[in-house]
Amino acid sequence: MVSKKSAAALRAGVRAGAFALLAVAAGCGGGGGSEADTASPQTIENADYYPLQVGDRRSYRTSYAGGDFGDSTVYFAEIVTGTRDVDGATHFVVHTEDFFPRNALMTAGATLVQVRSSTNPTAWHRDLLRFPATLGVPFIQEEEPYSVLDRDGDGTYDTSITRYVTTPIDLSTLQTPAGRFERTLHVRTDTIMTILRSSDGATQTEATWSVDHWYAPGVGVVRTLRTSDDGQTTTELLTSQPAAQPRRDAAAPTLLAITPAAGTTTHRGTSLQLTFDEPVSAYSVRGAVTVTDSRGERNDLFGVSSDKTGRRVVLYPMAWPGGTYTVHIAPGITDLTGNTMGAHPDHTFVVDDTVPAAIHAMPPPQAENVTQYNGVLTTEFSLRMDPATFNAITLREGSVATPATVKLEYGKLTVTPATPLKPRTRYTVDLTGLKGEDGVPLANPVDWTFVTGTTVIVKPPGGTSPEPLANSDPGIRPK
Incomplete structure (x- = not known):
């Protein structure tokens, strides 16, 4: 069954694209446990927290937790492919190979780690790290105001301002799939997007989210955690291959x-x-x-x-x-x-398109850790179905049938559970017995199974926080 799990991949790509120039190494993701180094000094000097050499390659695994799609995973790579001169300074071209393959320009020195847009490097830049860094003391950056949204519906674009508050949190020992890293620098960036409405001049907070990065000396980003009301996304380093070191594995995949x-x-x-x-x-x-x-x-x-x-x-x-x-x-x-x-x-x-099939199901088939849904379970079909066979549809909680209302409208099947979905429970929408208008049985009647997470909430469509837009390189005002 082709499901909207593919949209989870698209969602992943949009997030990664939106954060590409904010957190180049990991797109968006992170998570896991660490041991705080309580004896660490309050002021931190740069210990090569973002090494850059042409040919460096890092691979990552991003895990998207929960939500209406359940858990999903993507593996991707970040490669330093070359250098470019910007205003007389050498910048490294960092290519991120994910849903939206892209380049960013990076510099890393004794006092600063900075990312720039590869398409408009003089107009858009952001500081990822500043040194010396004092634990608990943030630095603030703000984009130039831009107007691309009409939130109040008055026909005039409202003014948007995005502020980034970056705070060094601690030094810690961190375990990832790539190994154990000592004295990793944990940095949190809180992003606040504010809208100034053109209709009445009022200010409203449009969205907030946070991204935590852990930087290991001589390695770079080893973990990233993105948190919003849409859930958490974790990215962890899997391998780090510096250009100057022999490749550990020379065998191509099969x-x-x-x-x-x-x-x-x-x-x-x-x-x-x-x-x-x-x-x-x-x-x-x-x-x-x-x-x-x-x-x-x-x-x-x-x-x-x-x-x-x-x-x-x-x-x-x-x-x-x-x-x-x-x-x-x-x-x-x-x-x-x-x-x-x-x-x-x-x-x-x-x-064979003469055989009806269920497509575009939500929650997706075989989804794990579904933590929210909009109150109904839905799927579409590749062909017109025989409504007389719909009395065979059964919603199962584990192996036990549970009451639900079934409706077919405009080619979409809606299954409404009589009671909200329970946490940590396997559900199956059994479509056995469904037939197309010509009497041909459904090709994939029992594929639609999913498991809920430790909590499950009912969230209306469109209730998630809007993602940041890839605006037209408005620039940064350091503060």
Whole structure:
């Protein structure tokens, strides 16, 4: 069943893009335990907290926790690819290989770690670290006011101001998948977006969120934690490969399997899955894989996600009209240390669009840790369904049927539980017995299972905090 889990990947990409120039190393993410170094001095000097050399490569795993999509995971890489001169100073080009591949310009010196826009470096910059840093004492930066939103609906853009409050928190010992790091510098940046309404001149806080970074000496960002009312996102360092050191692993990844299998026939609710012998960068897979139909026209793949191991990557199509499809895999799929797989032979399968399939389900099938929903469970179908068969739909709580109201409207199935979803519970919407108008049974009747988190809230559609916009490089006013 192709679900809106692909939208979780898109959401991940939007977040990463929005924070790319604010926290280049990790996009957005973090988390985990640490041991505070209570004996640390209050004033911290720069200990090479953001090393930069052409050829440096760091790989990360981002985990998106909870929300209406449940947990999701993405593996990606950050690579220092070159240098550029800006106002007579050398800046390093840092390429982040995730949903929105992009470059940023970085400098790191004795007193400052700074990021600049690669497209307009003289207009947009932000200080990530300032030294000497005093624990508990913040520094504040504010973007130049800009107008891209009309929140009060009066036809005039309102003035937006975004302020960043960056506070060194402590020095700590931190354990991540990449190892144990001593004297990591924990820094928190609180972002406050304020709107000045054009209709009445009133000021309102549009959104607030915080991003915690842990910087390890001689390594860079080893963990990031982003927190908002939308949930938490954790990014952790998996590998760090300095350019000056020999590569620890020289073997390229191997593709073990592709689903749908070659020569098979599937339904329109299918996603494209590739399984490797080791974790790979999901976005390198997205860049290397194309799918064409029998006329040679490209079928767009708009979403990507990884399983928790990083070995299986799922690509989500915009649609699968019936017909024959060929998967082309070009060179470029990389593992976490940068080893690149060569081209792979073409792979062909068939999509049968005469068989009805459930698509675009919310919460997504096989979702774990669903912590919010809008009060109903919904899915769409690839073909018109026979309403007379809908009395067979059952909502199960574990293995026990639980009361729910079922409604089909404009091709969308809505299942409304009689009571709110319970925490830490596995639910299944059993669609066994559903048939299309022509009497053909549903192709994927029992795929729709998900597990709730430790808390579950009902949140109306559109109730989440707005994400920051990638505005037109308004610039920063240090304070």
